[in-house]
Amino acid sequence: MWLDRFERVDGKLAVVGVDQCGQSTFIPPEQMYKSKPRNLRNSDAITLRTSFCDWTQTSTCEYAAAFGTISGVTELHETYVVPTQSTRVVLPALQLQRALLGAPSVVAQYVYAPNGLEHLCSPILDNKDFSIGFLSKKQLGRTRTRNSFIQRIEWFYAFPSAYRAWSSFYRLACCGKIGVELPAAEVLMSAHGKYVGDTLYVHGLDILELTPLEPPLEWAEINRERYVVAGGLAEHIAARKTQDTRLRPRSDKWDMTDDEWIAIEPIASHRSHPDRPGRPSRHLLRDVVDGVIIKLGTGISWSELWNQRAAYGASPTFHKRMKVDGRWDKIVEILVRTRQQAS
Structure with missing residues (x-):
């Protein structure tokens, strides 16, 4: 219900609530x-x-x-x-x-x-x-x-x-x-x-x-x-509620398109030490990056990604690494450019 204005009812202030059909209700302050x-x-x-x-x-x-x-x-x-x-x-x-x-x-x-x-x-x-x-x-x-x-x-x-x-x-x-x-x-x-x-x-x-x-x-x-x-x-x-205000959704969706992922994958998959491959992740890299974009785009907590991406446990750690080595800023530049062109 939308609380629209004040009116006097029997000499007292009352709030006028309006529902989606335009019907009014009086509510005490x-x-x-x-x-x-x-x-x-x-x-x-x-x-x-x-x-x-x-x-x-x-x-x-x-x-x-x-x-x-x-x-x-x-x-x-x-x-x-x-x-x-x-x-x-x-x-x-x-x-x-x-x-x-x-x-x-x-x-x-x-x-x-x-x-x-x-x-x-x-x-x-x-x-x-x-x-x-x-x-x-x-x-x-x-x-x-x-x-x-x-x-x-x-x-x-x-x-x-x-x-x-x-x-x-x-x-x-x-x-x-x-x-x-x-x-x-x-x-x-x-x-x-x-x-x-x-x-x-x-x-x-x-x-x-x-x-x-x-x-x-x-x-x-x-x-x-x-x-x-x-x-x-x-x-x-x-x-x-930490958020990256540079990010924008694409038609109310935050995850990447195939074209965006083609441009972003080489950046996200870059390794400082390619000779040390490390332990394989059980999460798809694209899902991990999408998780970062959703969290920093909407401002929800990392734990709330569980409802949207199974990679919520991996996304904060990966974002921290990308932030330190500069990869995150490069990814954001690509997303800003492609989504501005799309709009």
Whole structure:
């Protein structure tokens, strides 16, 4: 279901959900974040560092149509384009809200209310050290003790544009919009979605690190340069979603054509020491290389190649060798050239 806009129902804000037939449903704001993201197991993914100041808005109807919703869609759900060197990344405001908040279902009642941040927490100044104290400890439960959640709330409270971003959720909702006033910050994020041509339409988003591009409010006395808001999982998630953004699918398929393999096989089969043939592999070399292309093209983990290539155990080791001796860059050059010509 596509969450399209806000409306007032009996004096209260409600989200209008639109199904693929154009039928509308009203959803309370505190329920909007509880809808689970789509199954990301076989989705494409990209990890990138970007500044919000470089983002632009695009057509909401374009994004909704990519997932099969055409009827009943308005432009009231803000949708953003994240520029990269070779991929056009498109994501809706709801996914950005979810990623910024970290625990959206827990804090939704504070987000869509006037002065919600002040009802959620208050600053604690002790010998000029800034920290956050939560006012509704019972409702927050264990979430309030998570370091990544505390860091997010500290950022929202102490940095001017971050505070405006929090306030904009409710302000825009009162105007019927689902949106965010983009803050002055740089983020390391992992986006999951599906490719249509050279565009990745995002249906899941993780923010791993957040770097403010502005000073905090004067009274906050914060010296922190960046926030690791994914906790201890940041390095794991970033490594799991490692991707080579130069790669592109061919008609939604990542594996090589026969012509591509004819050009790539001499490079992939090259041995630094031909007089040392080594132990024969039980995997076909073409399958091993295809496994590398699929993993680095989609951003899935090496272990997830098991569902697509039996060579998943051999592909990471072979990629490491090709990366060291320069063969991988040569293979990528061939794939980029042939797939650009094909398109």
